[in-house]
Amino acid sequence: MNINQLRQMKQQGEKIAMVTCYDHASAVILNQSHVDMILVGDSAAMVMHGETSTLPIDIATMAMHTRAVVKGAPDKFVVADMPFMSFRKSLESNMTAVEQLMKTGAHAIKLEGVSGNEELIKHIVQSGVPVMGHLGLTPQSINQFGGFKVQGREQAAQQKIIDQVQLLSDLGAFAVVLECVPAALTEVITKSSDIITIGIGAGNSTDGQVLVMHDLLGYPSSFSPKFVRKYLNTEQLFKDAFNAYAKDVKSQQFPNDEESY
Template identity: 65%
Template sequence: MNINNLKDKQANKEKLVMLTCYDYSAAKIMNQSEVDMILVGDSAAMVMHGETSTIPMDIERMQHHVSAVVKGAPDKFVIADMPFMTFRQSVEHGIQAVKMLMQAGAHAVKLEAVDGHEDLIERIVQSGVPVMGHVGLTPQFVNQFGGFKVQGKDPVSHDKILADTLKLQQLGCFSVVLECVPATLAAQVTRETNLITIGIGAGCDVDGQVLVTHDMLGFPSAFNPKFVRQYLNTEQLFKQAFDQYAEDVKQGRFPSDKESYL
C-alpha cells in the first residue's frame, strides 16, 4: 500500500481503514487483514506504557515502535506520530525527529494542530515526506482543553478547525485526522478540501476511520469514549486463558506427555 493507492481509493469513494499498532506480533496479524493504514500512535504511551496521557512519549520509544511495526506489516502504509514537543522547538529539531521515524521505516508522519509549526510542515513536505495533520481533539493539548472533550461545537472553534484544515492543505499535507468533532463539520471538511479525511469520533461522512486497536479489541482501560465500538472482549478472553493455564499447572495437567520431552 502506498500513498497513490490511498488517493485512488479516495477518488473511487472507497472507505479507508486505519488502526493503531505498536508491536511486531500485532502488526503481523494486521498485515494479513483488510486494514489499509497503520498509525503508530503516541497513544502507545497510554496503552503500552501505562501513562495517563500521550505527553510522556518520546522520540526514541516511538522510533522503536515504528521499527517493530514496519517489520511486521510490510504491506501496509505506516504513519508515525511525532511525539509531544518534537515539532515545537525548532525546524531543525523537528526535521531530526522526522529523520528518525522515516529511517525506522515509516511512510509518513502525523503532527497535531497547525499554529506555530507551519514552517516545519512545509519543510517536511518539501523533503519528500508525506504529512498527515490532526485537528479537533488533539491529545497533546489535553491540558489546554481541560480534558478529552468534543471540539468544534461553537462557531468560533468550528471556523478554526475548518481554517486549520484548509491551511494543512495549503502547506501540502495529504491527509488529516478529525478527532471528536461534530459529524457535520467533518463532512464539510471532506467536501471543501482534497485532503484524505480520517475520522475518529467524527461521523461517517469522511474518507476513512481510525480507532485505537486496544479500545476496539476490548482491552481494559479507564478511557471509554463514545466513538469506540468494541469488536472483541479481549480482557475476558485473556483472563479466561490465564486462569485455565494456572488451573492446569496447579492440577498437574500441564505439561502433559505431549508437551514434554520423553
C-alpha cells in the same frame, strides 16, 4: 499500500480503515487483515506504558515502536506520530526527529495542530516526507483544553477548523485526523477538500476511520468512550486463557507427556 492508492480511494469514495498498532506481533496479524493503514500513535504512552496522557513518550520510544510495526506489516501504509514537543524546537532538532521516525521504515509522519507549525510542515513535505495533520481534539494539548472534550461546537470554532484543514492542504499535507468534532462539520470538510480525512469520534462522512487497536478489541474493558465500537471482549478471553493455564499447571495437567522432552 501507498499514498497514491490512498488518494485514489478518496476519489472513488472507498472508505479507508486505519488502526493503531505498537508492537511486532500485532502488526503481523494486521498485515493479514483488510485494514489499509496503521498509525503508530503516541497513544502508546497510555496503552503500552500506563501513562495518564500521551505527553511522556519521547522520539526514541516512538521510533522503537514504529520499527517493530513496520517489520511486522510490510504491506500496510504506516504513519508514525511525532510525540509532544518533538516538533516545536529548532528546525534542525525537529527534522532530526522526523528523520529518526522515517528511517524506521515509516511511510509518513503525523503531527498535531497547524498554528506555529506552518513552515515546518512545508519543509517536511519539501524534504520528501508525507505529512498527516491532526485537528479537533489534539491530545498533546490536553492541559490547554482542560480535558478530553469535543471541539468545534460553536460556529467560530468550526470555521477555525475548516480554515486549518485548508491550510494543511495548502502546505502539502496529504491527510488529516479529525478527532472528536461534530459529524456535520466533518461532512463539510470532507466534501470541500482534496485532503484525506480520517475520523475518530467525528461521524461517518470522513474518508476513513481510525481506532486504537486495544479499544476495538475490548481491552481494557473499562475504557469505553462514545466513539468506540468493541468488536471483541479480549479482556475476558485473556482472563479465561490465563486461568485455564494456571488450573492446568496447578493440577499437573500441563505439561503432559507429549509436551515434554
